[in-house]
Amino acid sequence: MPEGDTVYRAAKRLHGALAGKVLTRSDLRVPRYATADLTGRTVLDVTARGKHLLTRVEGGLTLHSHLRMDGAWKVFAAGQRWNGGPAHQIRVILGVADRTAVGYRLPVLELLRTADEHRAVGHLGPDLLGPDWDPGLARENLLGDPARPLGEALLDQRNLAGIGNVYKSELCFLLRVTPWLPIGELPAEHLGQLPVLARRLLEANRDRATRNTTGRREQNLFVYGRAPRPCLHCGTPVRAADQGDGSRERPTYWCPGCQWGPAPSPETPGSGLPRRAS
Incomplete structure (x- = not known):
């Protein structure tokens, strides 16, 4: 389940693969940005902000994505077979000379001016893994x-x-x-x-x-x-x-034995049912 630690690792992996390199492939498979082309721009950095990912590229642009429950970014070496899911689940492809980053099932994907990042993440409180932690x-x-x-x-x-x-x-x-x-x-x-x-x-x-x-x-x-x-x-x-x-x-x-405070009774609908761990 993607939480702050998961997103931090995704940002670290993407930054290591893309930062400082020129994009040789750019494919945003979202109708609003279908004609956007980032090819030829250098990736400046990839950073996490809470559960959000910000990929900043040359020219003052930021690709904002959010994994929510099922989204994932995968990084593949040149010639490596992609294995993040079927092709229809791909929302974005960012390629450099030796790596390709593929975003699968991303429910949020938008291209912003870097100066407007606050529109996507300005509402967030202090980031537990960020430099603004307070x-x-x-x-x-x-x-x-x-x-x-x-x-x-x-x-x-x-x-x-x-x-x-x-x-x-x-x-x-x-x-x-x-x-x-x-x-x-x-x-x-x-x-x-x-x-x-x-x-x-x-x-x-x-x-x-x-x-x-x-x-x-x-x-x-x-x-x-x-x-x-x-x-x-x-x-x-x-x-x-x-x-x-x-x-x-x-x-x-x-745990009813270890934790004190109000809680639903066992008869409450949706209470006491085993759930799949993530």
Whole structure:
């Protein structure tokens, strides 16, 4: 599941393959940009901003993409067979002399003036893996709506950028509170720990292919994707339920034995159902 660490790795891989090189192929398979041609321009850099990718090219242009749930960027050597999916799922091709970057299933792809990048990412809060990281500002943003459930506040990229559904569930477990606890009721020491812990988790995983929050080799995650198996800490069956603000429901995992705070009852529709881990 693409979260801040996944996008960071994608940006690093794309930057290493394309930056400083002249584009020899440019194919944007989005109707709005079908006639746009970046061939002959040098790729300046590729950077991550939260869950967004910004590919900046010569001439003051930026290709903005977002992976959401299923998108992926693949990099192939010259002559290597592409294996990211069927051809109809390709949204963009960027080629240089020795590498080709192919974007599959990208739900967001737009070509902007670099000076207008704020239109795409200006709403984001401090980036957990970025140079603008500010834990104090992240705490202030999270407390902007004290009645909001912690899980929803963590997923709101306007508060802090980079957390997705996996880290939401894992952070709540590590803080020993449920994702439905109003953030204003989070103990002060927990609120102080939250941004620091979130950054520590993402930094620890930004260069790993397999995400790990437990520090254990045999089990990578504490609760996400584990319902109804026993909690690694107390043995209580892990539960799952949907959580959201009404616009989109997200599968959420927690341990009733380790985490205190409000939570759906087992009879609630969508509660307690095993979910596929990512």
